[in-house]
Amino acid sequence: MDAIKQIVAKAGIVDLTYLDSPQGEMYLKIVVASLAVGAALALYLGTASASAPKKILATPELTLSTTEPHAMLPTITDWHRMKLVDKTALSHNTNLYVFEIPRPTGHIKGVHPDPVLGLPIGQHISVSAEIDGKNIVRSYTPTTLDGEDPGRFHLLVKAYEKGNISRYLSLLTVGQEVKVKGPKGKFKYTSDLADHFLMIAGGTGITPMYQIIKASLADESDDTQLRLIYANVNEDDILLRKELDDLQARSNGRFQVYYVLNNAPSNWTGGQGFITRASIEQHMPVGGVDARGKVLMCGPPPMMNAMKGHLEGIGYPKPNTISRLEDQVFLF
Ligand SMILES: Cc1cc2nc3c(=O)[nH]c(=O)nc-3n(C[C@H](O)[C@H](O)[C@H](O)COP(=O)(O)OP(=O)(O)OC[C@H]3O[C@@H](n4cnc5c(N)ncnc54)[C@H](O)[C@@H]3O)c2cc1C
DSSP states (O other): OHHHHHHHHHTTSSOHHHHHSHHHHHHHHHHHHHHHHHHHHHHHHHHHHHHSOEEOSSSTTOEEOSSSOOBSOSOSSOOEEEEEEEEEESSSSEEEEEEEOOOOOSOOOSOOOOOBOOOOTTOEEEEEEEETTEEEEEEEOOSSOTTSSTTEEEEEEEOOTTOSHHHHHHTOOTTOEEEEEEEEOSOOOOTTSOSEEEEEEEGGGHHHHHHHHHHHHHOTTOOOEEEEEEEESSGGGOTTHHHHHHHHHTTTTSEEEEEEESSOOTTOOSEESSOOHHHHHHHSOTTTTOTTEEEEEESOHHHHHHHHHHHHHHTOOOOOSSOOTTOSEEEO
């Protein structure tokens, strides 16, 4: 208070004798209170302007902040060109493709995070190409979550000899671009969607499950129980096996995977042949067919048809032709 008294007196606003009087004391209290309010206001305005999203001048519809990355696929209406930056063979017919998400153009001052696809967990993208004069479009689920590989996303795609887009992708070389659009899909994972999930996947049908499992386990507040039955022809065909095993080991029992092989080697401890009703019953989550549990399925149509039959036998409802988020049995 003394320091403020000296400053006020020095400024020549009032003299020291007045400040020592009862009226002067009241005057000083008002000065101190005004200074406090002013400082608080300055602090608030400073913080607010520092956290406000920064507009990019060249593309006014785009807002970027230093904390929120730009989502590349905000709508399903636009096609975006994405450059292939890496391609690795994971098995004799499946490649991992890494695509670069283009940075938005404009004046971006300072550091800003790389863009992300902005896909809700469990949704997919469309990839399009002109093949023999026809525009072909197919769906693919990225195996990376937003920001996991900054500025890039990964696709895991099995190539079919007579396939259109899968073959087109397998012939792509690093540096070439593909047309991508999204988000697409009715499913959107959130930690409160169900208490437990039974996931049944075949071959590349693992991709949506992998995305959901990763997102769920990365969230420490999520206690959803996850059980995966994953079918393949041969042991070499099992995709993301190390990643799935690592996730299981680090999940504190929240996630369990059971592999099933059509052609199992002699020392195989998982399932053999096709997925049976008995193996589903053995590996489904505790709680079974209760209302707080959901089933997610993705795989070749003949396998999916067989699974629908098994699930109905266990007591699950018949899935809708086009699945909706609220369905108990959801087919991707
Ligand atoms: C929501 C969703 C997500 C998907 N995510 C992925 C993913 O992450 N990775 C991935 O690899 N695939 C994924 N798929 C499958 C993908 O969309 C294509 O169906 C697949 O790549 C084949 O497309 P294509 O254009 O190469 O073949 P198409 O032109 O559709 O088929 C041409 C020929 O290829 C062969 N063929 C195609 N599909 C099969 C099959 N399943 N089994 C046997 N032969 C076949 C047949 O000979 C067929 O006649 C997903 C599908 C959906 C619906």
